[in-house]
Amino acid sequence: xxxxxxKIWFILPFIISLLVFIPIAIIxxxxxxxxxxxxxxxxxxYLLNYLVQTFILLISVIFLTSILGIGSAYFxxxxxxxxxxxxxxxxxxxxxxxxxxxxYSLNAFFSNYGVGYTLLNFIYSGINYNEVIPKINxxxxxxxxxxxxxxVYVYLIVRISFNYQSQxxxxxxxxxxxxxxxxxxxxxxxxxxxxxIVGLSLVGMEVLSDFGTVSFFSVNTLTLAIYDSWxxxxxxxxxxxxxFYLILFIFLFFFIENYTRSRSKFHTPSKSFKxxxxxxLKGNKARFVTLFFFLIFFCSxxxxxxxMIYWIVKFPKFYGVFEFMEIFLNTLYLISxxxxxxxxxxxxxxxxxxxxxxxxxxxxxxxxxxxxxxxxVIMAVTLLTFFSYFSEIIEKLFYLNxxxxxFIGTTFALFVAYFIRFFSLAxxxxxxxxxxxxxxxxxxxxxxxxxxxxxxKKIHLSFLKKNLILxxxxxxxxxxxxxxxxxxxxxxxxxxxxxxxxxxxxxxxVELASxxxxxxxxxxxxxxxxxxxxxxxxx
Amino acid sequence: MLKKKAFFFIxxxxxxxxxxxxxxxxxxxxxxHYESDIKLYEIFRKNTGIKVNIxxxxxxxxxxxxxxxxKSSKADVFITVDAGALGSAHDKGIFQEIKSKTLETSIxxxxxxxxxxxxxxxxxxxxxxxxxxxxxxxxxxxxEDLSSEKWKNRIAIRPSSNIYNISLVxxxxxNQGVEKTEIWLKGFVKNFSRxxxxxxxxxxxxxxxxxxxxxxxxxxxxAIMLSGEKGEEQKKxxxxxxxxxxxxxxxxTHMNISGAGILKNAPNKENARKFIEFLxxxxxxxxxxxxxxxxxxxxxxxxxxxIEQFGSEFKQDMTTKVDSxxxxxxxxxxxxxxxxxx
Numbered sequence: 044x045x046x047x048x049x050k051i052w053f054i055l056p057f058i059i060s061l062l063v064f065i066p067i068a069i070i071x072x073x074x075x076x077x078x079x080x081x082x083x084x085x086x087x088x089y090l091l092n093y094l095v096q097t098f099i100l101l102i103s104v105i106f107l108t109s110i111l112g113i114g115s116a117y118f119x120x121x122x123x124x125x126x127x128x129x130x131x132x133x134x135x136x137x138x139x140x141x142x143x144x145x146x147y148s149l150n151a152f153f154s155n156y157g158v159g160y161t162l163l164n165f166i167y168s169g170i171n172y173n174e175v176i177p178k179i180n181x182x183x184x185x186x187x188x189x190x191x192x193x194x195v196y197v198y199l200i201v202r203i204s205f206n207y208q209s210q211x212x213x214x215x216x217x218x219x220x221x222x223x224x225x226x227x228x229x230x231x232x233x234x235x236x237x238x239x240i241v242g243l244s245l246v247g248m249e250v251l252s253d254f255g256t257v258s259f260f261s262v263n264t265l266t267l268a269i270y271d272s273w274x275x276x277x278x279x280x281x282x283x284x285x286x287f288y289l290i291l292f293i294f295l296f297f298f299i300e301n302y303t304r305s306r307s308k309f310h311t312p313s314k315s316f317k318x319x320x321x322x323x324l325k326g327n328k329a330r331f332v333t334l335f336f337f338l339i340f341f342c343s344x345x346x347x348x349x350x351m352i353y354w355i356v357k358f359p360k361f362y363g364v365f366e367f368m369e370i371f372l373n374t375l376y377l378i379s380x381x382x383x384x385x386x387x388x389x390x391x392x393x394x395x396x397x398x399x400x401x402x403x404x405x406x407x408x409x410x411x412x413x414x415x416x417x418x419x420v421i422m423a424v425t426l427l428t429f430f431s432y433f434s435e436i437i438e439k440l441f442y443l444n445x446x447x448x449x450f451i452g453t454t455f456a457l458f459v460a461y462f463i464r465f466f467s468l469a470x471x472x473x474x475x476x477x478x479x480x481x482x483x484x485x486x487x488x489x490x491x492x493x494x495x496x497x498x499x500k501k502i503h504l505s506f507l508k509k510n511l512i513l514x515x516x517x518x519x520x521x522x523x524x525x526x527x528x529x530x531x532x533x534x535x536x537x538x539x540x541x542x543x544x545x546x547x548x549x550x551x552x553v554e555l556a557s558x559x560x561x562x563x564x565x566x567x568x569x570x571x572x573x574x575x576x577x578x579x580x581x582x
Numbered sequence: 583m584l585k586k587k588a589f590f591f592i593x594x595x596x597x598x599x600x601x602x603x604x605x606x607x608x609x610x611x612x613x614x615h616y617e618s619d620i621k622l623y624e625i626f627r628k629n630t631g632i633k634v635n636i637x638x639x640x641x642x643x644x645x646x647x648x649x650x651x652x653k654s655s656k657a658d659v660f661i662t663v664d665a666g667a668l669g670s671a672h673d674k675g676i677f678q679e680i681k682s683k684t685l686e687t688s689i690x691x692x693x694x695x696x697x698x699x700x701x702x703x704x705x706x707x708x709x710x711x712x713x714x715x716x717x718x719x720x721x722x723x724x725x726e727d728l729s730s731e732k733w734k735n736r737i738a739i740r741p742s743s744n745i746y747n748i749s750l751v752x753x754x755x756x757n758q759g760v761e762k763t764e765i766w767l768k769g770f771v772k773n774f775s776r777x778x779x780x781x782x783x784x785x786x787x788x789x790x791x792x793x794x795x796x797x798x799x800x801x802x803x804x805a806i807m808l809s810g811e812k813g814e815e816q817k818k819x820x821x822x823x824x825x826x827x828x829x830x831x832x833x834x835t836h837m838n839i840s841g842a843g844i845l846k847n848a849p850n851k852e853n854a855r856k857f858i859e860f861l862x863x864x865x866x867x868x869x870x871x872x873x874x875x876x877x878x879x880x881x882x883x884x885x886x887x888x889i890e891q892f893g894s895e896f897k898q899d900m901t902t903k904v905d906s907x908x909x910x911x912x913x914x915x916x917x918x919x920x921x922x923x924x
Binding site (some may be wrong): 078084085087088089154155156157160161164171173176180181212260261263267270273274275276277279356358379423424427428430435443444445446447448451499530531533534535537546547549550551552554555 | 611615616617634636637638639640641642643646647650651652653654656664682719741745748764778779780781782783784787788790791792793803806811812813815816818819891911912915916920922
C-alpha cells in the first residue's frame with residue numbers, strides 16, 4: 044500500500060517532464076526531415092560570422108553585467124554612502140524594462156536626427172550633430188541593451204551571497220592586514236562564486252535566447268540564424284535543427300547553474316554570525332560610488348523611461364481608455380490563470396518530494412524545470428506543430444471534429460507555453476520555502492492527530508504564504524514582458540502590452556509603441572515595488 | 583476556493599467564446615499593420631454589416647499557424663506585404679482560387695495571380711542627396727548601374743535578410759539572369775558606405791546626414807517623414823533628400839505590392855471575397871493611399887500630394903510579373919549572401 048502511495052507522487056512530475064519534452068522532441072524529429080540547402084549555403088558564407096557574433100555578444104554582456112551586478116552588490120552590502128538605501132532597491136526597477144524596449148530607446152536617442160540630435164540642436168544649432176553623436180547600433184547597441192536589462196539578475200543573486208558572508212572572516216582578514224581590494228578578491232569573491240555563476244548563467248541563457256533585441260539591431264546571432272532560416276529562407280526544418288544546437292548551448296548554462304546551486308546551499312545566516320558592519324564612505328570616494336550608482340540607475344531605468352515619455356509628449360495620440368482597459372484585463376486573465384495552475388502543480392510536486400526523499404524524483408523535477416531554457420520562439424512554433432498533430436490523432440481516434448480549435452487559437456496553448464516556461468520559477472520558489480520548514484514539524488503535527496491534508500493546509504500553506512506571493516509577482520512580471528510566445532499563440536483580437544508595443548515597433552511606428560511600453564513598464568515597476576515593500580523588506 | 587472556481591469558469595467561458603463563430607464576420611490574418619487599415623475595416627463593417635476580426639503578426643508565424651490549424655482554421659483572409667511572401671504562402675497551398683470578375687478587371691495582370699491579388703503598390707526607389715549627387719550622375723540611372731566603381735562607398739541599404747531587397751534582386755534575376763546578377767551584386771556590395779543596418783527610414787536619414795550619398799528604399803517612407811508624423815527633425819531631414827526613379831529608359835522602376843488571398847479552409851468565403859473586393863474599391867483605395875502614401879492598385883485614385891510631388895507619371899515596371907519574386911527568392915538570397923551582403 045505504501046508503495047502504491049509513493050508511486051502516485053511520480054505520476055505528476057513524469058507528466059510535466061513529458062510536457063517539457065514536447066518542444067525538444069519536435070526539434071530532434073526535424074533531423075529526420077528533408078531540409079533545403081540553407082545550411083550548406085550558410086556554412087559557405089555566414090555561419091562562422093553568426094557563431095562569432097553570438098560569442099562576442101555573450102562574452103561582452105557577461106563581462107558588463109558582472110561589473111555592473113557584482114560592483115553594485117558589493118558596495119550596497121558592505122558600504123554606506125549617500126543614497127545607498129535608495130539605490131539598493133531602485134536598481135531592481137530595471138527588471139521592468141525588457142531588452143527590446145531598451146533597444147528602441149537607445150536607437151531613438153543615438154540615430155541620425157534622433158533625440159540626442161534634437162536636444163543638442165535645441166541648445167545650439169548650427170553644427171551637423173549627426174557626425175558628432177556616436178552611433179550606438181549593431182552589436183554595440185545589443186550589448187548595451189542586454190547588459191542594462193539583465194545585470195539585475197547578477198545584482199540580486201550576488202547580493203544574497205554577499206549578505207550571507209560572515210563578518211568574522213572579514214575581521215580576521217583585516218587583522219591579517221588585508222586591504223579592501225584584497226578582501227574583495229581573496230575572500231568575498233571566492234565565497235560568492237556560486238551566486239555569481241548562477242547569476243551569470245541566467246544572463247547567458249537570456250542572451251542566447253534573446254530575439255527582440257538582436258533582431259532590432261540586426262546582429263547576426265544564432266537566434267537570428269534560426270529566424271532567418273525560417274522567415275527568410277522558409278525552411279522550418281533547418282530552423283529546428285539550429286534550435287537544437289542553440290538549446291544544447293543554453294542547457295550547458297542550465298546545468299552549470301543547477302550544479303552550482305545544488306553544490307552550494309544558500310544557508311540562512313545562523314545567529315552566531317555577526318551582522319555585516321557597513322563601512323561609511325566619505326569625501327570623493329563616497330561621491331564616486333554614488334555617481335556609479337546614479338549612472339547605473341539612470342542608464343538602466345530613467346533613460347528608457349524618459350525616452351518613452353518624450354515620445355508620448357511629442358507624438359500624442361488619442362487612445363481609447365477601453366482599448367487599454369481591455370489589454371489590462373487580458374493581461375490579468377493570463378496572469379491569474381497561469382499563476383493558479385503553476386502554483387497548484389508546484390505545491391503538489393513539492394509536497395510529493397517532501398514525502399518521498401527520492402533522488403529519482405528530484406531528477407525528474409530538474410527535467411521539469413528545464414523548460415525556461417527553451418527560447419520563446421522555438422517553444423511557440425514547436426507547440427503549434429505538436430497541438431496540430433495531437434488533435435489530429437484525437438480527431439481520428441474519437442471521430443471528432445474541430446478539436447484543433449480548442450488547442451490552437453485559444454488561450455489554451457498560451458497557458459501550456461507559460462506553464463513550461465515558468466514552472467521552474469514556481470517549483471524552485473516553493474522549494475526554497477519548504478527547505479526551511481523542518482520535516483519534524485510534520486511529525487509533530489501528525490502526533491497531534493492532524494491529517495496530512497490538514498497539516499498541509501494549516502502549517503505548510505501558512506508557512507509558504509510569503510513564497511507564494513513572491514512567485515505570483517515574479518510570474519506576473521514575466522508574463523507581462525513575454526513577447527514571442529504570446530505573439531504567435533494568442534487568439535484573435537487578443538493583445539497584451541508587449542504585443543501591442545511590438546505591433547507598432549515592427550511597422551516603423553516605434554513612437555507609438557511608447558504608450559503600451561510605458562504602461563508595461565509602469566505596471567511591472569508597481570509590482571516590483573510591492574515586492575520590495577512586502578517581501579524583500581530587507582533589501 | 584471560490585476564487586479558483588471563478589477563474590475556472592472564466593477560463594471555460596473564454597474558450598467557448600473564442601470557439602463559437604458568428605456568421606456575419608470575416609477573420610483576417612495580417613502582417614500589414616497600419617492604424618488606418620483598422621479604420622478601413624470599420625468602414626467595411628458599416629457598409630456591409632460584416633465584422634472584421636484581426637490577428638496581426640509576423641507573416642511566417644501567421645502562415646505557420648494557418649497551416650497547422652488546417653481544416654479547423656477560422657482564418658478567411660491572409661494579408662501580407664511583399665509579393666515573394668505571398669508567393670511563398672501560395673506555394674504551401676494555403677490559398678484557394680479567387681473567382682472575381684471585379685478583381686480581374688481592376689487589377690493589372692502582373693500584380694495578381696489566380697490565388698492572390700495585389701492591394702497596393704510601392705516602388706523601391708533611389709534616394710539621393712543633391713549636395714553630393716549631380717543630375718549628370720542620375721541621368722538614366724538604373725539599379726544595374728549601381729555596381730559601377732563610381733558609387734564606391736556611397737550607397738546605404740538594409741541587410742540582405744530584408745524581404746524588399748530579396749524581391750528587388752529576384753526581379754533583377756528575372757530580367758538579367760543569375761550570372762549577370764551575381765556579377766552585378768559583387769560590384770554593388772563593394773559600394774556600400776556602411777554595414778547594412780536599420781530600416782528603410784534609417785537609410786534615408788543616412789543620406790540626409792551625409793553618411794551615404796544614395797540609398798535604396800521604399801517610396802512611401804519619404805512621404806511619412808515629410809508629413810511630420812515622425813517629428814520636425816525628420817521632416818527637415820527628408821527635405822534634404824530627393825527621389826530618383828531608376829530604370830526609366832528600360833523596364834521601369836521595381837514595384838512591389840501588399841496583397842491578399844482567400845484561405846483554402848475559409849469558413850466565411852463569401853465575406854472574404856467581399857472584403858477583398860472592398861479593399862480594391864475606389865473608396866478603400868483612396869483611403870489607403872491618403873494614409874499610407876502607397877501607390878493605388880486601381881485607376882482613378884488620386885495620389886497623396888506628399889508622394890505625388892516626386893512624380894506620378896514615372897514608368898513602373900509592368901512587365902516583370904511579381905510572382906517571379908517568389909520563384910527567384912532562394913536563388914536571390916543565396917547570391918546576395920555569397921556576395922558578402924550582410
